Amino acid sequence: MGQYTQLIWAMMKTGVIGFGGGPSVVPLIRHEAVQQYGWLSDEEFAEVFGLANTLPGPIATKMAGYLGYRLKGTLGAIVAVLAHILPSSVAMIICMSMVKFFSSSPIVQGMISAVVPVVAVMLGMMAYEFAEKAVKGLGIAVGIAFFIIAIVLLQWAQLHPAIVIIVFIGYGSVHYRLKASLGKLKGGRS
């Protein structure tokens, strides 16, 4: 098998067997890239994944794009990403178009309505996961303080989410330096 065929096959497979969005697909991509085809070592994969995680945007497509680029350059990146996203994108367009086409029927309307509480639960569980990550990294007290600040800025001050994120990013870029100098201050006193 040529490397292009391997790349397409691996990315297509991980694109259609992984459920639950990009983050849950990464272990499958790792399996293909490290164990199955040996494109890179485990350490290198971990390093790329670590860096990819610090960048915004969907994670699985970043990994697919990087693997393609590393093997075959720009064309490889394009091929890998397309193989990864096209099947699920087309399936999504077909499914949603069907839902829309039949949306005047009371049965389909019932189906559409019944799924809303399910989505609320899905989003609530995602909210919990992100909150858990924040508390793990920041500690409970600081974490809750930042939750309150975020909710006040979003709901009460009605700021656009992009602005709130930029404010938090701004503080985040000095967070560890601030923490270190606070630690030194405390250490100096005791």
Next chain:
Amino acid sequence: MDWIELVWLLLGFLIANILGYGGGPASIPLIYEEVVNKYAWMTPNEFSNIIALGNALPGPIATKIAAYVGYDVGGIIGAIVALAATIIPSILALIVMLKLLQRHRESKIVKGISLLVQPVIAMLMVVLTWQMARDSIIDIGWLQTVIIAAAAWWAMAVKKFHPALIVLAAFIYGGVVLPLLA
């Protein structure tokens, strides 16, 4: 199809995805802000269906949302534009960063940024959860909302059923039971 709509698609998906740290799911509330609140391409109910189907189908979630919204707004070209805005900037950033700054990953600045975005994403998700619940109560009443939500939570968090199964079950319940109550 107006070409200016393509520009809005490009901008909307670009903004939602370059601010979403933590993979595709982190971008969902930001995409909601652009797609429902700002440009009104979708109603809240339509968007929740996109999330439900997106979670039921395999593959990355952010690209599935972009593909459908782009397609609905601007046909195949719209889908391509929305997908490109979603994935190209982050892939380029990764390749460039790996070439230039291998050491950057250890940087406290970068670590601080990706940590501090989490509380905002969490709260955006909470707000979106609340909006979905409220819309559902208005649509089908609080009793049905609570019954379906409780069953979904039990199946997902306690029983760890596959999301596709849960969405399928909700579709069946909604198709059979809700029309009888209406």
